[in-house]
Amino acid sequence: MxxxxxxxxxxxxxxxxxxxxxxxxxKEQHYYVVDDKSNYCIDVRPDYFSYIEAGRLxxxxxxxxxxxxxxxxxxLGADNFFQYIDSTEAEVISFTMMRDFFFKGLTxxxxxxxxxxxERFLSYGGEVDLRKWNFxxxxxPSFYINFDRGIYRHTDYGRLHEELALPxxxxxxxxxxxxxxxxxxxVQYWIVDRMNFFKLYGG
Numbered sequence: 052m053x054x055x056x057x058x059x060x061x062x063x064x065x066x067x068x069x070x071x072x073x074x075x076x077x078k079e080q081h082y083y084v085v086d087d088k089s090n091y092c093i094d095v096r097p098d099y100f101s102y103i104e105a106g107r108l109x110x111x112x113x114x115x116x117x118x119x120x121x122x123x124x125x126x127l128g129a130d131n132f133f134q135y136i137d138s139t140e141a142e143v144i145s146f147t148m149m150r151d152f153f154f155k156g157l158t159x160x161x162x163x164x165x166x167x168x169x170e171r172f173l174s175y176g177g178e179v180d181l182r183k184w185n186f187x188x189x190x191x192p193s194f195y196i197n198f199d200r201g202i203y204r205h206t207d208y209g210r211l212h213e214e215l216a217l218p219x220x221x222x223x224x225x226x227x228x229x230x231x232x233x234x235x236x237x238v239q240y241w242i243v244d245r246m247n248f249f250k251l252y253g254g
Contacts, residue, residue, distance in 0.1 A: 058152045061085065065189050071207070072149075073194035074234070077132055081238045083149050083192070086141035088207060091194045092215040093222065094126045129198040150240040153190045159244060166246045173253050188251040191241060195230035204230040206252065228252035 064070035064085070071088040074081060092098070099116055102108035108116060117125040122138030124131050136143055144152075154162060165183060172179040194212075195204040203216040203224035216224035231239075231249040241248040 054148070054151070058148075058155050061152060062155070062190075066186075071194060072190070072192045073196060074192045074230075074238075075132065076195075076197040076199050077129055079199065081146075081234070082136075083144045083146070083240075084136060084141050085144055086139065088194065088212075090121050090135075090139060090141065091196065091205070092127070092212060093196075093203065094215050094217040095120055096125055097217070098215060099125075127196075132198065146238060146240055150243075153187070153241050153248070154243065162243060162246065166248070169248075169250055169254070173250060179254075184251060184254060187248060191249060191251065192230075195233070197230075197233070202230070202233065204228070 070085050073084045073091050075084055099113060103110055103113060124135050127135055168179050193206045201222050203222050204227050205212045206228050208226060213224035213226060216222040236242055
């Protein structure tokens with residue numbers, strides 16, 4: 052598959068909600084991963100146990116269900132992160148490819164023009180191309196999982212992914228886009244020519 056075809060396929064997966072982008076931090080390294088967002092939970096066991104309580108899952112099927120989830124990794128941690136990305140459909144994407152993906156179809160001049168519109172809208176309101184806004188925002192990470200510091204963030208509003216970041220004593224977990232402040236500039240593929248498109252989360 053050509054690079055252009057691969058980027059187009061990724062666009063379709065994100066647009067249709069089949070995949071989401073996560074940024075993982077482990078031992079001072081950053082990994083962009085594309086996968087089903089359900090696989091970005093830390094501990095799926097409480098979720099499955101709630102199915103038993105609701106009568107949607109039999110007790111005897113509980114362990115089997117856990118074994119089938121995420122390649123058998125019911126609790127995701129620093130010790131099994133690489134096992135997770137090797138044993139599931141998760142795909143690690145390079146910074147260069149993510150940058151190509153984010154700016155696909157944009158020239159530097161068109162990016163500058165739209166960025167001015169974004170800043171103007173965030174400061175003063177008015178008109179803006181919401182279709183382009185939402186399309187580019189879709190290409191930003193919607194999950195941030197930092198194993199080094201125990202920080203879990205997501206922007207999947209309306210879903211309580213943070214409730215499965217367990218144990219709570221080890222995780223600072225919430226629904227927020229503030230993780231944009233936690234990353235070195237040189238790993239942020241949405242920054243070009245001093246323009247930081249993470250501002251798209253502001254609207």
